[in-house]
Structure formats: C-alpha cells, structure tokens
Amino acid sequence: MPAVPVNGTELYYEHAGAGHNLLFIHGMCGHAGVWQDQVRRLSPRFRCTAYDRRGHTRSPLGEITERTVELHADDAAGLIRALDLAPCLLVASSGGARVGLDVVRRYPELLSGAVLSEPPVFALDPEGAQAMIAELKPTIGQAMDAGGPRAAVDAFFEYMCPGLWKTLDEPRKDTYRDNHPELLGDLQMPPYQITREDLNVIQVRCCIIRGAESLPVLRNIAAILAQEIPRALFVEFQGSGHVTYAEQPERFAQTVEDFANRLGVLPAG
Numbered sequence: 001m002p003a004v005p006v007n008g009t010e011l012y013y014e015h016a017g018a019g020h021n022l023l024f025i026h027g028m029c030g031h032a033g034v035w036q037d038q039v040r041r042l043s044p045r046f047r048c049t050a051y052d053r054r055g056h057t058r059s060p061l062g063e064i065t066e067r068t069v070e071l072h073a074d075d076a077a078g079l080i081r082a083l084d085l086a087p088c089l090l091v092a093s094s095g096g097a098r099v100g101l102d103v104v105r106r107y108p109e110l111l112s113g114a115v116l117s118e119p120p121v122f123a124l125d126p127e128g129a130q131a132m133i134a135e136l137k138p139t140i141g142q143a144m145d146a147g148g149p150r151a152a153v154d155a156f157f158e159y160m161c162p163g164l165w166k167t168l169d170e171p172r173k174d175t176y177r178d179n180h181p182e183l184l185g186d187l188q189m190p191p192y193q194i195t196r197e198d199l200n201v202i203q204v205r206c207c208i209i210r211g212a213e214s215l216p217v218l219r220n221i222a223a224i225l226a227q228e229i230p231r232a233l234f235v236e237f238q239g240s241g242h243v244t245y246a247e248q249p250e251r252f253a254q255t256v257e258d259f260a261n262r263l264g265v266l267p268a269g
Helices: 032-042 069-082 095-106 126-147 149-160 162-167 170-177 180-187 196-200 216-228 249-263
Strands: 003-006 009-017 020-025 046-051 088-093 111-117 206-211 233-237
Touching (some): 003 069, 009 032, 009 069, 020 032, 032 249, 088 095, 088 249, 095 111, 111 249, 126 149, 126 216, 149 162, 149 170, 149 180, 196 216, 216 233, 233 249
Parallel strands (some): 020 046, 088 111, 206 233
Antiparallel strands (some): 003 009, 009 046
C-alpha cells in the first residue's frame, strides 16, 4: 500500500497517468477512491494523484491534539513536496476545497492553479452558516440518537449532498460511514478564519465551481470567492447540487481540462 510519511502520519496515495500533476483532495468522510471516475477521465492527459486525508480510510489520524483546516493543508503541502508534485493543479471539493483554499493562501509556490468546488468557508457568510447549522445540527443529533454515528453520516449527506447520496450504492456509502469519526471531528474543528481582504491578495489562479441546486449558503460563498479572488474563473453547473464532480462528472473533468489550458500547463494536441 503506497504511503508517505507527512507531519506525524502516513498518507495513503494513488497515482495514475502522465503529464502535468493534478492533486485531488476529497471532502467530508471521503477517501482517494471517490475521485476514481475523474482520474479515469483525466489521467490520459495528466498525472493524477489522489490521497486519503489523515484520519480517513487508509491514512491514520496520528497523534494530534486538534483537527484544523490548517493541519490538513499542511499535510497536502507536505505530500506535494514528498512526491515531488510541484507545481501542481489542485482539484478539490467541499471540505477538501476548504483545505485547498488554505494551500492556495499559504503555499502558493507549490501550485500552478486550483479548481475549488463549493468550499464551505462559512466565515464569508456567517448568517447563512448559522441558518444552515440550525437545521443540520438537530438532524444529525436525531440520527445519532436513533442509529449511532453511521446513521449520522447518512443524515449529513442526505442534507448537504442529496445528489451525491442518491448516486451511491450501499457498499460505496459504507466507505463514507466507515469514516464517521471524521464527521464529528470535522464538525468540531475551529472555524476557518478568512476575510475578503485575504482573498483579494491571492495570486494563484483559481477556478471556482458551484452547483445551481446546492444549498444557498454554499452558492453564496462560491460567488464571494469568485468575486474577491483576483482573476478567478467562475463556473456554475446547472442541475447540480453540492458535489459537482459526482453529479456531473463529464462536465467537471472538461472544466478541469479547460482551466489547465487557460493556465498553459496542458500541451496542445
């Protein structure tokens, strides 16, 4: 099983293809395999690397005192360095895109660009976040009381990502349920602090994706990111919810490839 020591843990990773490096970062309760379809589509023209974030599936949590977005971003940066992927194009979704945004902010020298699909950066819309949490918290609590942590994972995804959850069979849902400690761990992380002014000084070229049918707070945050990050490309997927790469995989892969062309990192032909 390929793994590399990073920041007190060992991160499992998978490689496929050849060309400019893409690094995929998964979201809540995910793992490297959630990107399998995107890797299949993109590996003919890119060298694709996906990994399990610490605490997920094949990557141990390690001896840490607190989970933070910054810790996961440090892990991603460490992985890029350990595998000699720089400069790479980040491709990230949901909580993974929030991690990706922090890599963009603090490790720009490692990146050629970033494709960020609906990062839940709630500091940019605190009122919308409060309204969402007021609905989500009792939903998860009731599921936990009735069926335990695995049922809480179902409740979370049925609320946040109904489009994704409908596409998965039970064995694939089980891979998310198996990572239930990271659901509670993620929800208890300190809020990720970022301002519009922080976004204004980002120099990494970013493509911001949102689903037109996603939750209002997530759509609003994506719009703010696209507006405030200099030279950001904004792409909305009509008919898609929160997990755009799973709900519209062909368009997602094409968006990544088109953005790579804009950056000049993809050879012609």
